[in-house]
Amino acid sequence: MTTWRTTSATESPAPFGEEITDNLEDLLAVLPPHVVEALEAQSTPEERKELIEIVLDLGRPPEARYPDREVYLSDREVTREDIAYVAERIGRFGDDNRAGIERTLHRISAIRSRSGQIVGLTCRIGRAVYGTIGIVRDLVESGESLLLLGRPGVGKTTMLRETARVLADDLGKRVIIVDTSNEIAGDGDIPHPSIGRARRMQVPTPAMQHAVMIEAVENHMPEVIVIDEIGTELEAAAARTIAERGVQLVGTAHGNTLENLMMNPTLSDLIGGIQSVTLSDEEARRRGTQKSILERKAPPTFTMMVEIQARDRVAVYRDVASAVDAILRGQPLRVEVRQRAPDGSVTVTYEQPYHAEHAADTDRRSGRRRGGEAMHPAAEETAPVVRDVMRAGRGTPDRPARVFPFGVSRNRLEQAIHQMAAPATVVRDLRDADVVVTLKNYYRRRPQPLREAEARGIPIYVLRNNTIVQMANLLRSLFAEQLQSSVMRQESERWDEEEAEVPEDRLAAAMFEAEAAIHDVLSGEVSSVDLRPQASHVRRLQHQLAERYNLASRSRGREPQRYVEIFRRDGLP
Known part of the structure; x- marks a missing residue:
């Protein structure tokens, strides 16, 4: 969890309006009549403005989904004829099992049986929301590459569509949208008017998205490339190639937070990539860390990032490189959070998330x-x-x-x-x-x-x-003192037999070093870790700690440089 603390706030002086269009009647026209009748009977026009999607699953009642509830529309089960009725009135399903309605933003996704027959449909209402990027318009106009993150349904594609329109119409830039599932600019050969003067390149199959991204740059001289749902390593590599050619990128990716992206090996290159680095003994002592640490590999493809936490709340990372470095080093990170009020005004607060997991690792390794x-x-x-x-x-x-x-x-x-x-x-x-x-x-x-x-x-x-x-x-x-004192009590009788006694602070540092090594081995970062040389009774405590985590350990070297090596049991030679 990220713990937020507000440190200051300012009010945006320029409230902005919002206009929503959804062409709901076009979607209702392709649904079975009994489903439409049930929907209209159970909801008011105002409620239908909040409708997210209609689900038709074979052998189950039709279902309407709203932001805060799910409602069965009738007791009548969906039949194969109902599903065929919809499939005949929409566009062709692509390799990603998505289809649409020409000149609209609605998306119909299919669930197929093992034999390839459609047994379920998710009919999602597509909406063009004009004014939605007012909360981040200054970032869009900066010319820097911008990445949007957020959970499904939070509005990433809607904001991306509006961004393309503003860049093309208001700023007069050459904008090309790489539209994999026709979700940004709608189904059909003629793009939806919500993208303004931006041009749209359709992708024949999702596996070709990275190739179309490169083609867009090489053939059409865009100033801005807009991409939805970057999800593969090839697409991440294509995005880096585009950014290195000086083209502004605006895209979305799977993940809720910056830390999600850092832990995703497929997409971490979008924020610079993460690599394990082995430091020299002198540098490790200077930093107060172990020799093996994590660092950012390269400059990020997207220099700025926005976490869409809700429709009216976003977290802004203006410098992705610095944010990633701070997280990896366990340093405090100050994030700009923007909240839009019902009257359209935007409140900007500067808050500090506490990434304690990384900080705790750093502290354990340095014995603090x-x-x-x-x-x-x-x-x-x-x-x-x-x-x-x-x-x-x-x-x-x-x-x-x-x-x-x-x-x-x-x-x-x-x-x-x-x-x-x-x-x-x-x-x-x-x-x-x-x-x-x-x-x-x-x-x-x-x-x-x-x-x-x-x-x-x-x-x-x-x-x-x-x-x-x-x-x-x-x-x-939670129980640091209790656990440490328990281990100390178990070994106290044996300490009397040793030739020397280790001061408490040195003993604590040795045990924290062993804990950090155990964490690294269990997490798979390394296969084995050599600890610093210690006296025999300290080594015994380190052996027992490794045994408690079901890891193997052995003492190596000669006195007084004898030390403990910790490794997995299946790694025994």
Whole structure:
């Protein structure tokens, strides 16, 4: 989860209007009459303006989907004749199983059986929204390449279409749209008027989108290329080629946030790519990190990026290169967030997301702890509350902290608790919980259990992935002192037999180094890690920590330079 903090705000002086056209009657004309009659009987004209799509699945009642609800239109099941009725009245389905209605923006997508017959249709209403880019118009006019991100249905294509019109009509630029599924400029040979003077190049098959992108630059001398849904490595490479030729790019890609794109190996090249770099011993000591770190590979293809969080709210990254570098280095990142009010005015706030996962990795590798406390990824706001819970008597072997998982694997969480020997237990009722653990995609949707937890004041911790590694990181953050003292107690009797005693700060640094190495091996970043030379009783603790994570370890070298190597068990020679 990203934790936002508002630091300042200014008001945009220029409110803007908005005009929406959807040609809904053209879509209704191709639907079976009984579906249209049911829709008109169950909804008002104002409600139909909010309609997103109509779903026709064989053997099921027809369904209408709105932003906040889904409604069955009748009890009558959809038949093959109903599906054929629609298919005969629309354009041809392409290789991506999408079709349209000529001179409109509506999209009809097909679901096929194994034999190739259509058994379902998703009839999505296409809308041209004039004025929608007022919230980011200054970025569009800057001449820099701009990437739009957002979940499906949030309005990426609508904003892209309006961007093409503004660049072509208002700024007089030569704009070419590479339209793979005819979703930007509509079906048919004549493009929809919503793109203005922009020209449209249709793509015969989705697999050829990258080739058409290059063809557009080589044959038609555009100043701007507009692309929807960059989704393959070839398309990302074509986008980089276009940007290097000095052409402005405006496009969309799959992903909700900048961090999603960084973790996507196929599309990470759009923001410069991520590579593992091995530092020299001297440079690693200077930075206070391990020798193997992640860095940006190249300049980003898109110099600016917009996360469309909602129809009236966007987050703006004006310098993608600096943002990626800050995330990789665990540095604080200040992001511009714009919110449009109902009256059309735009409020700009500067907020700081806390990318604690990267910062926590950096701190662990350098043997430090934030402010004396181990912070869990994306949980800086709730950590003080959790510490209050611990001070109230929870988080001890006698009274373990009660954890309620929502959308998180209960078995994996229990396994992580067992492996870490953490003073916690998993509960099945939210009312019994001291802490709630969920996943990022659940937290963004704010379902009822999470809203109830917030109302009760129960802290919520958000994991990026449903993995034991993430859960172990959380437990280590919540119970850092308890876990460390537990290991210390288990070995205290053996320490007396050793010839020397290690100061507490050096011991903590050695154990944090082992934790960071374990994290790197489990995540697959490296196959093995050599730790710094340590005394024999410290090495014993590091061996036991590796064993707790089901990893192999061995001591190598000669005293006093003997050290521990940590690696996967299946990597034994």
